[in-house]
Amino acid sequence: MNITRRHLLILLPAAAVAWESVLAGTPEEAPNYKKTDHWWGMLIDIPKCIGCGNCVRACQAENDVPDGFFRTWVERYHVEDWNLANPEVISPDGGKEGFPSVAEDSNGKYFFVPKLCNHCADSPCTQVCPVGATFISPDGVVLVDQTYCMGCAYCVQACPYGCRYIHPQKRVADKCTLCYHRITKGLTTACCEACPTGARQLADLKNPKDPIHAFLKTHTVQVLKPQMATGAKVFYNALDGSVR
Amino acid sequence: MPGVEGFMYPNEVSLYWSVLIVLYPYITGLVAGAFILASLVRVFRVEAVGPTYRLALLTALAFLIVAPMPLQLHLGHPERSFEMYLTPHRTSAMAMFGFVYLWYLMAVLTVEIWLDYRGDIVMMSQTTRGWRRLLYRVLTLGSANVSERALHIDERVGWFITLIGVPSAILLHGYVGFIFGSIKANPWWSSPLMPVVFIFSAMVSGIAAVLLLYMAMMRLRREPIDMRCVDTIAQYMLYIFIIDFSLEMLDLIHRIYEADESFRSLDFMVHTKLWSSQVVLQICIGTLVPIVLVGLVQVTRLSSAVRKRIYAISGSLTLIGVLAMRWNVVIGGQLFSKSFLGYTTYKMGLATREGLLVSIALIILPLFILAALVKLLPPWPQKRQEAAAASAPAH
Numbered sequence: 001m002n003i004t005r006r007h008l009l010i011l012l013p014a015a016a017v018a019w020e021s022v023l024a025g026t027p028e029e030a031p032n033y034k035k036t037d038h039w040w041g042m043l044i045d046i047p048k049c050i051g052c053g054n055c056v057r058a059c060q061a062e063n064d065v066p067d068g069f070f071r072t073w074v075e076r077y078h079v080e081d082w083n084l085a086n087p088e089v090i091s092p093d094g095g096k097e098g099f100p101s102v103a104e105d106s107n108g109k110y111f112f113v114p115k116l117c118n119h120c121a122d123s124p125c126t127q128v129c130p131v132g133a134t135f136i137s138p139d140g141v142v143l144v145d146q147t148y149c150m151g152c153a154y155c156v157q158a159c160p161y162g163c164r165y166i167h168p169q170k171r172v173a174d175k176c177t178l179c180y181h182r183i184t185k186g187l188t189t190a191c192c193e194a195c196p197t198g199a200r201q202l203a204d205l206k207n208p209k210d211p212i213h214a215f216l217k218t219h220t221v222q223v224l225k226p227q228m229a230t231g232a233k234v235f236y237n238a239l240d241g242s243v244r
Numbered sequence: 245m246p247g248v249e250g251f252m253y254p255n256e257v258s259l260y261w262s263v264l265i266v267l268y269p270y271i272t273g274l275v276a277g278a279f280i281l282a283s284l285v286r287v288f289r290v291e292a293v294g295p296t297y298r299l300a301l302l303t304a305l306a307f308l309i310v311a312p313m314p315l316q317l318h319l320g321h322p323e324r325s326f327e328m329y330l331t332p333h334r335t336s337a338m339a340m341f342g343f344v345y346l347w348y349l350m351a352v353l354t355v356e357i358w359l360d361y362r363g364d365i366v367m368m369s370q371t372t373r374g375w376r377r378l379l380y381r382v383l384t385l386g387s388a389n390v391s392e393r394a395l396h397i398d399e400r401v402g403w404f405i406t407l408i409g410v411p412s413a414i415l416l417h418g419y420v421g422f423i424f425g426s427i428k429a430n431p432w433w434s435s436p437l438m439p440v441v442f443i444f445s446a447m448v449s450g451i452a453a454v455l456l457l458y459m460a461m462m463r464l465r466r467e468p469i470d471m472r473c474v475d476t477i478a479q480y481m482l483y484i485f486i487i488d489f490s491l492e493m494l495d496l497i498h499r500i501y502e503a504d505e506s507f508r509s510l511d512f513m514v515h516t517k518l519w520s521s522q523v524v525l526q527i528c529i530g531t532l533v534p535i536v537l538v539g540l541v542q543v544t545r546l547s548s549a550v551r552k553r554i555y556a557i558s559g560s561l562t563l564i565g566v567l568a569m570r571w572n573v574v575i576g577g578q579l580f581s582k583s584f585l586g587y588t589t590y591k592m593g594l595a596t597r598e599g600l601l602v603s604i605a606l607i608i609l610p611l612f613i614l615a616a617l618v619k620l621l622p623p624w625p626q627k628r629q630e631a632a633a634a635s636a637p638a639h
Contacts, residue, residue: 070254089251089585115253124429130341131324132333150327151320153260154338160429162253162582166260171320228428244583 030185038139039206040178041233044114048199051076051112056096058194069165070094071176072116072191079242080108087242113243117142117163117176121231125155141180146172160228250586259578259590262598264314267606269420270570271311276417277450278304279409286406292476298623300454301357306614308349314606317597337423348416352409359402361621366390417446424573431506432577437495444488449566451481452559471548478555482538489531509584517579522572530565534558
């Protein structure tokens with residue numbers, strides 16, 4: 001085919017527009033970051049969490065999370081000795097400002113459970129998205145292309161963990177991105193960075209040197225709602241059977 | 245937190261699917277039900293319901309035109325909904341909607357209506373004047389051949405389209421049930437029975453709607469109601485209602501007997517927040533009363549005046565009951581926490597985009613569309629005979 005100057009003048013801007021749309025859904029990344037070399041998850045060490053709410057505040061500041069919605073939150077469980085099935089759970093304002101103190105004579109045990117998107121390998125939210133705006137990246141992070149999402153909220157219904165919401169201003173699905181803009185630059189997530197006790201640890205399951213491997217070998221870990229078979233990648237150390 | 249009892253995950257406090265998503269399966273169900281009633285005449289040769297054949301088709305079309313509107317109004321970005329056609333996500337049940345809808349609208353319903361009316365349209369394009377003449381001429385799509393052979397071909401093709409239409413109508417609504425039934429995160433929805441229950445309740449509601457519309461229109465036109473026709477329609481409604489109710493009770497009994505981890509939470513919800521809409525409205529008033537009333541007609545000898553009243557009351561209660569069922573599925577499924585530890589409250593807006601007034605408008609809109617369709621394509625045999633007589637000298 002002979003390309004005349006006229007053809008070229010039409011083709012070049014068309015190619016530029018096409019390239020722009022190809023790039024539209026691609027997250028920023030560091031020059032040396034290779035997606036297929038990573039498989040991200042998180043480790044949460046429940047006994048270490050003190051319910052300070054630093055992670056919730058850091059997440060809201062880092063990701064501009066709208067008021068009343070949460071990409072991460074902290075729950076406080078109160079379980080009576082014998083009554084695993086009926087825990088008393090609170091999460092005032094997502095635990096952002098901490099928790100009320102506990103009465104001295106209170107029975108049972110208290111502990112905190114930080115929650116966030118489980119970045120499931122077989123995520124139900126990705127499965128149901130009608131336009132494919134929600135997807136799992138090659139490095140194992142469940143993301144939303146907010147320029148493509150039509151805001152039907154089917155993914156919100158499909159998430160067993162209540163981790164998604166519809167952004168009230170953008171009117172699209174929003175959720176934890178595992179601070180994708182940070183982890184692809186070699187940083188940790190905002191919540192992990194802000195945690196004063198190291199209760200939250202970003203984990204790269206494909207990196208053999210990641211301390212997660214030693215931890216998983218020596219501790220009893222569990223994921224939330226394993227019966228959902230979602231391939232959740234947020235691992236909880238010492239997770240109590242009462243946690244939902 | 246106001247409206248919240250116990251513990252909800254913090255993102256669950258407000259509902260994401262509003263009353264508009266209640267209307268969507270309701271309206272689609274009316275479409276599927278009306279179409280299946282029409283197919284009784286064409287495919288299953290139930291001659292008695294013949295007088296409602298065309299009305300049922302037009303009713304299905306009127307509601308089908310409105311069916312996507314609640315969805316569009318609900319979407320955060322309706323302008324992106326066409327992406328479902330361009331880049332459908334193959335694993336999503338919802339992505340199928342656009343295709344099933346288009347298939348049903350373009351390949352089944354409009355084709356069937358056109359084939360059935362083609363002879364009339366050609367006739368009216370010759371007997372009317374002014375803009376109506378122009379409109380009918382456009383509607384003939386250039387096919388003015390009304391020879392016996394051509395009409396026979398219309399009839400055969402129409403029969404074939406209806407044959408395809410029955411599974412299509414079941415697909416259209418069964419898939420709506422699948423949208424809910426396939427959500428494993430939500431035990432109130434997650435059930436393989438959901439699509440089946442949706443299909444049967446759809447049939448019941450569509451049949452009730454056409455029964456009421458037929459009786460109302462006959463009254464408006466001051467024409468006698470064909471009692472053999474309404475008796476037969478009511479019988480079909482009763483039989484399908486009994487199947488529908490049995491399936492719903494099977495689901496209920498199964499849940500009670502299994503009593504899995506979600507049971508206590510759901511049971512509490514049914515006894516509190518859903519008591520009036522589910523137990524009172526859906527089960528008692530909207531199901532048992534119409535079943536008993538129409539059942540009574542089957543075992544007793546009642547005058548036609550009484551039967552007409554019974555059908556009018558039962559049809560109306562059925563429509564209310566099925567609407568309540570959709571409400572209980574859609575809204576009920578979001579009132580409890582997926583932690584099974586708490587409950588929230590649905591606050592419906594009044595004049596908001598997803599509020600009460602918009603919902604009422606969406607329910608009434610199909611009736612206006614139907615009125616226009618009936619005017620344009622009269623479904624009454626008498627009208628057709630008059631038109632035929634008027635056009636006779638032209639031949």
